[in-house]
Amino acid sequence: MADLAVSLLSADFSCLEKQLQELKEADVKWLHIDVMDGNFVPSISFGFPIVKTLRKAFSGVFDVHLMIQEPIRYIKEFAESGSDMITIHLEACEDVEATLRWIRECGCKAGLAVNPHTPIEEVYPYLHLTDMVLAMTVQPGFGGQKYIHSVTKKVETLHKYLNENGFDSVLIEVDGGICLETALEAADAGSDILVSGSSVFKGNIGQNVHDLLEAMNHSEKV
Numbered sequence: 001m002a003d004l005a006v007s008l009l010s011a012d013f014s015c016l017e018k019q020l021q022e023l024k025e026a027d028v029k030w031l032h033i034d035v036m037d038g039n040f041v042p043s044i045s046f047g048f049p050i051v052k053t054l055r056k057a058f059s060g061v062f063d064v065h066l067m068i069q070e071p072i073r074y075i076k077e078f079a080e081s082g083s084d085m086i087t088i089h090l091e092a093c094e095d096v097e098a099t100l101r102w103i104r105e106c107g108c109k110a111g112l113a114v115n116p117h118t119p120i121e122e123v124y125p126y127l128h129l130t131d132m133v134l135a136m137t138v139q140p141g142f143g144g145q146k147y148i149h150s151v152t153k154k155v156e157t158l159h160k161y162l163n164e165n166g167f168d169s170v171l172i173e174v175d176g177g178i179c180l181e182t183a184l185e186a187a188d189a190g191s192d193i194l195v196s197g198s199s200v201f202k203g204n205i206g207q208n209v210h211d212l213l214e215a216m217n218h219s220e221k222v
Protein backbone atom coordinates (compact mmCIF):
# COMPACT_ATOMS: atom_id res chain seq x y z
CA MET A 1 0.00 0.00 0.00
CA ALA A 2 1.24 3.44 -0.87
CA ASP A 3 1.34 6.10 1.85
CA LEU A 4 1.13 9.87 1.85
CA ALA A 5 3.79 12.38 2.92
CA VAL A 6 2.30 15.83 3.42
CA SER A 7 4.47 18.70 2.18
CA LEU A 8 4.36 21.73 4.46
CA LEU A 9 5.21 24.07 1.61
CA SER A 10 1.55 24.98 1.06
CA ALA A 11 0.55 25.10 4.73
CA ASP A 12 -0.79 28.28 6.26
CA PHE A 13 2.02 29.23 8.63
CA SER A 14 -0.20 31.69 10.47
CA CYS A 15 -2.13 28.71 11.90
CA LEU A 16 0.40 25.93 11.58
CA GLU A 17 -0.32 24.38 14.96
CA LYS A 18 -3.97 23.93 14.01
CA GLN A 19 -3.06 22.49 10.63
CA LEU A 20 -0.58 20.04 12.18
CA GLN A 21 -3.34 18.97 14.56
CA GLU A 22 -5.62 18.31 11.59
CA LEU A 23 -2.89 16.21 9.96
CA LYS A 24 -2.52 14.19 13.17
CA GLU A 25 -6.27 13.67 13.38
CA ALA A 26 -6.21 12.45 9.77
CA ASP A 27 -3.52 9.94 10.85
CA VAL A 28 -0.82 11.40 8.59
CA LYS A 29 2.44 9.61 9.38
CA TRP A 30 4.94 11.41 7.14
CA LEU A 31 5.65 15.13 7.15
CA HIS A 32 7.63 16.28 4.09
CA ILE A 33 9.73 19.36 4.77
CA ASP A 34 11.02 21.17 1.68
CA VAL A 35 14.24 23.06 2.31
CA MET A 36 15.20 25.45 -0.49
CA ASP A 37 18.38 27.49 -0.61
CA GLY A 38 17.81 30.08 -3.36
CA ASN A 39 20.76 28.56 -5.22
CA PHE A 40 20.05 24.95 -6.25
CA VAL A 41 16.45 26.16 -6.70
CA PRO A 42 15.26 29.76 -7.07
CA SER A 43 13.13 29.83 -3.90
CA ILE A 44 14.09 30.08 -0.26
CA SER A 45 11.87 28.23 2.22
CA PHE A 46 13.01 27.27 5.72
CA GLY A 47 16.00 25.79 7.53
CA PHE A 48 16.85 23.56 10.45
CA PRO A 49 15.59 25.88 13.25
CA ILE A 50 12.08 25.37 11.81
CA VAL A 51 12.59 21.61 11.71
CA LYS A 52 13.62 21.68 15.37
CA THR A 53 10.53 23.67 16.34
CA LEU A 54 8.21 21.43 14.33
CA ARG A 55 9.65 18.37 16.05
CA LYS A 56 7.90 19.43 19.25
CA ALA A 57 4.53 19.42 17.52
CA PHE A 58 4.64 16.30 15.32
CA SER A 59 5.88 12.85 16.26
CA GLY A 60 5.67 11.10 12.88
CA VAL A 61 8.36 10.64 10.23
CA PHE A 62 10.24 13.84 9.35
CA ASP A 63 11.00 13.50 5.66
CA VAL A 64 13.37 16.36 4.93
CA HIS A 65 13.87 17.18 1.25
CA LEU A 66 17.04 19.24 0.87
CA MET A 67 17.04 21.32 -2.31
CA ILE A 68 20.44 22.70 -1.33
CA GLN A 69 23.70 22.97 -3.27
CA GLU A 70 26.33 20.84 -1.50
CA PRO A 71 23.97 19.68 1.29
CA ILE A 72 26.81 17.83 3.04
CA ARG A 73 27.56 21.16 4.76
CA TYR A 74 24.27 21.05 6.70
CA ILE A 75 23.47 17.35 7.26
CA LYS A 76 24.58 17.32 10.90
CA GLU A 77 22.35 20.28 11.77
CA PHE A 78 19.32 18.73 10.08
CA ALA A 79 19.97 15.39 11.78
CA GLU A 80 20.30 17.03 15.19
CA SER A 81 17.10 19.01 14.58
CA GLY A 82 15.04 15.82 14.45
CA SER A 83 15.04 14.65 10.83
CA ASP A 84 14.35 10.96 10.23
CA MET A 85 14.90 10.77 6.46
CA ILE A 86 17.23 13.29 4.81
CA THR A 87 16.99 13.40 1.03
CA ILE A 88 19.66 15.09 -1.05
CA HIS A 89 19.70 15.81 -4.79
CA LEU A 90 22.11 13.85 -6.96
CA GLU A 91 22.48 16.98 -9.11
CA ALA A 92 23.52 19.11 -6.13
CA CYS A 93 26.42 17.05 -4.78
CA GLU A 94 30.01 16.90 -5.86
CA ASP A 95 30.38 13.64 -3.90
CA VAL A 96 27.03 11.83 -3.71
CA GLU A 97 28.51 8.80 -1.99
CA ALA A 98 30.16 10.78 0.81
CA THR A 99 26.95 12.76 1.35
CA LEU A 100 24.81 9.62 1.66
CA ARG A 101 27.34 8.01 4.01
CA TRP A 102 27.40 11.12 6.16
CA ILE A 103 23.58 11.14 6.45
CA ARG A 104 23.69 7.59 7.78
CA GLU A 105 26.62 8.34 10.10
CA CYS A 106 24.54 11.17 11.53
CA GLY A 107 21.86 8.61 12.42
CA CYS A 108 19.29 9.28 9.68
CA LYS A 109 17.90 7.36 6.74
CA ALA A 110 19.36 8.52 3.43
CA GLY A 111 17.24 9.60 0.48
CA LEU A 112 18.50 10.35 -3.03
CA ALA A 113 16.43 12.63 -5.27
CA VAL A 114 16.57 13.15 -9.02
CA ASN A 115 15.07 15.93 -11.10
CA PRO A 116 12.51 15.05 -13.79
CA HIS A 117 15.08 15.07 -16.60
CA THR A 118 17.84 13.16 -14.84
CA PRO A 119 17.95 9.54 -16.07
CA ILE A 120 16.89 7.21 -13.26
CA GLU A 121 19.85 4.91 -14.01
CA GLU A 122 22.10 7.56 -12.43
CA VAL A 123 20.93 6.48 -8.95
CA TYR A 124 21.87 2.82 -9.45
CA PRO A 125 25.52 3.12 -8.31
CA TYR A 126 24.34 4.55 -4.97
CA LEU A 127 21.51 2.18 -4.07
CA HIS A 128 23.59 0.28 -1.49
CA LEU A 129 23.81 3.57 0.47
CA THR A 130 20.22 4.68 -0.11
CA ASP A 131 17.03 4.05 1.88
CA MET A 132 14.73 5.94 -0.47
CA VAL A 133 14.86 7.26 -4.04
CA LEU A 134 12.82 10.39 -4.64
CA ALA A 135 11.68 10.93 -8.24
CA MET A 136 10.72 14.56 -8.78
CA THR A 137 7.52 14.78 -10.80
CA VAL A 138 7.84 18.57 -11.13
CA GLN A 139 10.87 20.84 -11.45
CA PRO A 140 12.02 21.41 -7.87
CA GLY A 141 11.49 24.83 -6.35
CA PHE A 142 7.76 25.47 -6.16
CA GLY A 143 4.59 23.82 -4.94
CA GLY A 144 1.40 23.77 -6.97
CA GLN A 145 2.88 22.67 -10.32
CA LYS A 146 1.52 20.05 -12.71
CA TYR A 147 2.67 16.41 -12.57
CA ILE A 148 5.12 15.54 -15.35
CA HIS A 149 3.73 12.28 -16.72
CA SER A 150 6.96 11.15 -18.39
CA VAL A 151 8.43 10.52 -14.91
CA THR A 152 5.95 7.66 -14.35
CA LYS A 153 7.99 5.52 -16.75
CA LYS A 154 11.15 6.26 -14.75
CA VAL A 155 9.41 5.08 -11.58
CA GLU A 156 8.37 1.84 -13.29
CA THR A 157 11.94 1.27 -14.47
CA LEU A 158 13.31 1.92 -10.99
CA HIS A 159 10.72 -0.30 -9.31
CA LYS A 160 11.63 -3.18 -11.62
CA TYR A 161 15.37 -2.63 -11.12
CA LEU A 162 15.03 -2.56 -7.31
CA ASN A 163 13.07 -5.81 -7.28
CA GLU A 164 15.39 -7.60 -9.68
CA ASN A 165 18.60 -6.57 -7.97
CA GLY A 166 17.96 -7.23 -4.30
CA PHE A 167 17.08 -3.66 -3.36
CA ASP A 168 13.45 -4.37 -2.41
CA SER A 169 13.85 -2.50 0.87
CA VAL A 170 14.65 0.79 -0.90
CA LEU A 171 11.52 2.98 -0.90
CA ILE A 172 10.38 4.99 -3.91
CA GLU A 173 8.92 8.44 -3.28
CA VAL A 174 7.38 10.71 -5.90
CA ASP A 175 7.13 14.43 -5.30
CA GLY A 176 5.19 17.12 -7.11
CA GLY A 177 1.76 17.53 -8.64
CA ILE A 178 0.17 14.64 -6.74
CA CYS A 179 -3.59 15.12 -6.67
CA LEU A 180 -6.69 12.96 -7.06
CA GLU A 181 -6.08 12.69 -10.81
CA THR A 182 -2.40 11.65 -10.62
CA ALA A 183 -2.11 9.64 -7.38
CA LEU A 184 -3.13 6.31 -8.87
CA GLU A 185 -0.75 6.63 -11.83
CA ALA A 186 2.18 7.27 -9.46
CA ALA A 187 1.22 4.48 -7.05
CA ASP A 188 0.63 1.96 -9.85
CA ALA A 189 4.12 2.63 -11.19
CA GLY A 190 5.53 1.31 -7.90
CA SER A 191 5.81 4.33 -5.61
CA ASP A 192 5.68 3.70 -1.87
CA ILE A 193 5.36 7.29 -0.69
CA LEU A 194 3.52 10.06 -2.53
CA VAL A 195 4.22 13.64 -1.49
CA SER A 196 1.39 16.11 -1.68
CA GLY A 197 1.21 19.73 -0.54
CA SER A 198 -1.15 22.02 -2.42
CA SER A 199 -3.82 19.31 -2.79
CA VAL A 200 -3.84 18.74 0.97
CA PHE A 201 -3.96 22.34 2.18
CA LYS A 202 -6.83 23.62 0.06
CA GLY A 203 -10.19 23.21 1.80
CA ASN A 204 -10.77 20.43 4.32
CA ILE A 205 -7.40 18.93 5.23
CA GLY A 206 -8.78 15.72 6.78
CA GLN A 207 -11.03 15.06 3.81
CA ASN A 208 -8.23 15.74 1.33
CA VAL A 209 -5.90 13.30 3.10
CA HIS A 210 -8.62 10.65 3.11
CA ASP A 211 -9.42 11.18 -0.58
CA LEU A 212 -5.76 11.09 -1.64
CA LEU A 213 -5.14 7.84 0.26
CA GLU A 214 -8.23 6.34 -1.35
CA ALA A 215 -7.15 7.48 -4.81
CA MET A 216 -3.64 6.08 -4.57
CA ASN A 217 -4.71 2.76 -3.11
CA HIS A 218 -7.25 1.84 -5.71
CA SER A 219 -4.25 0.48 -7.54
CA GLU A 220 -4.68 -2.88 -9.27
CA LYS A 221 -1.17 -3.81 -8.12
CA VAL A 222 -2.02 -3.52 -4.39
Ligand SMILES: O=C(CO)[C@H](O)[C@H](O)COP(=O)(O)O
Nearest residue numbers: 140141143144176177197198
Ligand atom coordinates in the same frame (compact mmCIF):
# COMPACT_ATOMS: atom_id res chain seq x y z
O1 LIG B 1 9.65 19.50 -3.50
C1 LIG B 1 8.68 20.17 -3.77
C2 LIG B 1 8.81 21.28 -4.74
O2 LIG B 1 10.12 21.41 -5.13
C3 LIG B 1 7.36 19.90 -3.08
O3 LIG B 1 7.51 18.84 -2.18
C4 LIG B 1 6.26 19.55 -4.03
O4 LIG B 1 6.13 20.46 -5.04
C5 LIG B 1 4.94 19.32 -3.27
O5 LIG B 1 4.01 20.28 -3.54
P1 LIG B 1 2.74 20.07 -4.52
O6 LIG B 1 1.99 18.88 -4.00
O7 LIG B 1 2.01 21.35 -4.37
O8 LIG B 1 3.29 19.84 -5.90
Ligand SMILES: [Fe+2]
Nearest residue numbers: 034065175195
Ligand atom coordinates in the same frame (compact mmCIF):
# COMPACT_ATOMS: atom_id res chain seq x y z
FE1 LIG C 1 9.63 18.07 -1.87
